[in-house]
Amino acid sequence: MEFSLTDPFLWETVIQGLLFGGVLALLSLGLNIIFGVIDVVWICYAELIMLGMYTIFFLYTEYGFPLPVAFAAGIVVVAILGTVLHYLVIRPILHTEPINQLLVTGGVLFFLQGLATMLFSVEFRNLGVSFGSFEAGNMFFPVSRILAFVVSLVAVVGLWVFLKKTYLGTAIRAISQDRDVMPLMGVSPAKIYLVTSALGGGLAGLGACLLVMLYDIHPAIGLTFGPITFMVCVLGGLGNMIGGFIAAFIFAEFIALGGFYAEVEWGYVLAFVFFIVMMFIRPQGILGSRN
């Protein structure tokens, strides 16, 4: 294919990539805050999103709840799941080797994926909601993607305001900076970890709201979004929200343009190879500071 900057399809692809970047940025937010504060990687993060998607799907299609109610319920359910995950699984081994915490959530990944397969079977489900598409020039963009992009921008700003301007947010940031001294200042890490897990879960739930509009739901969908979400976080510098935000757009453009010039798998291959190479060049992430 010939390279041309005036090709409208190229620009459509670039903008599609930007929109996808918004989704990835939102997906990485919850994982990033969990890592930044608790220092744990939830390998099962995308499986929590999957359960949120099923919650929304069944409330909306089977029980006839209005979509906004189903979305709110999805966020709450995943937030509770996140808290339970921390309390039952992470907390007992918080003081053992860090790699154990990563691996135990891998066990949760299999557990949730198996559970979803048993309960919902492997069939692909679709919410069946279409928001139509938006035309600009000769380019078409699905409204759901634009919505997803806007929601993730709002979520990023909202999270930033919460962390900077509220008492709880300040306590969370304080714990993430020094988990040894803060308990002496009257901040209980155990409580902050629970709140952070709920927050991370809630953000995963918000991710579920966006993904359920864009993709079919099936028990293995977590394996599609899990690896790319970790890589976005690591490339941005685990725990660094702004870095993760930028990394999300870099990855999304790799995938979009790879899909434009070849098949979409090539986009992912390029993105992951780029990730591996960047880990060698800047192991602390593009914006991270490694201590």
Added chain:
Amino acid sequence: MGSSSFLTGTNAFKGVLLAALLTLPLLGFSDYVLHIAISILLWAFVYTSWSIMGRFGLVSLGHGAFLGIGAYGTTMLWNHYGLTPWVGIPISIVLSGILGLLIGLPCFRFKITGHYFALVTLALTEVARLLIVALRDHTGGSLGVTPVGMVSPENPVSFYALQFASKSVWFYIVVGVWLVGLLIWRAVDRSMLRYAMEAISQEEDASASVGINVTRTKLTVTVISAAMTAFGGAVYGQYQQYINPETVSGIAISLQIVFAVIAGGMFVQLGPTVGAVITILLGEGLRLGFGNQFHGLDVTIYGLMLILFIIYMPRGVLGKAIDAFAARTAPPRVQPGE
């Protein structure tokens, strides 16, 4: 542990067990039972290969990449170039070792450890899976690929193609492969490599200061593990006569390798084998017990077991059993680092 002449009690015991194992195909079991036994031993070899590096804290979530090179390398060379697996397998092993070197060198040079090493290797296995899918014109993509068959009912054995119709033949091959894995494990366990790696996993800078070449030591272990895993992948492809990107590469199989080893115990020689026994028998048992009506039940229980293992039994079933046995028979001993 140290003094073991060939005729000590434990060796005699092992010999009897091995002899009993070798008579298995002669006892008239069905092909299904043999298939389960072959699967257990084959995966036990792959899990042992992983634990060669995993036991020293080099937790790779990317062994699907090495498995994929072994399986696809051998099959592609055979299908497209007619190259016999007798040559294809060594080539795949060498390629896998080179990949281990390529990914390991910068990781170890730049001190990428723990979470970061796990996630870099995770990216690697996804690259392998996606490459297999993307190169669908050559690899068959997601549908998988079958090595061009040379055996038929009239001609059940092809040494040239390394294809055998008989499950018994495969059983003996795989027992051999598994034993080789255990011997390599023990050779590493008794070498200076082990002491160097243990020192490194405790305190990297201090080990370097007493003259251990940290990067080279880690690389050696990684390359051994990667090469062995590729061998396992190649044998898997030859035995199954079918491979696809999901079963040999990607995040799912890579995590499965890690977790089976954790379940069995990665710090003892037969731990990964016990892990293979537990996970495969669990899956088959549930499948036979419940049929396919509870599709997903095995994965659910498996996940739950892993969570409980990591929280309550981080040294695995066999490790725990050996610890408990040692605590009862031996006077208390101070564990280093505890």
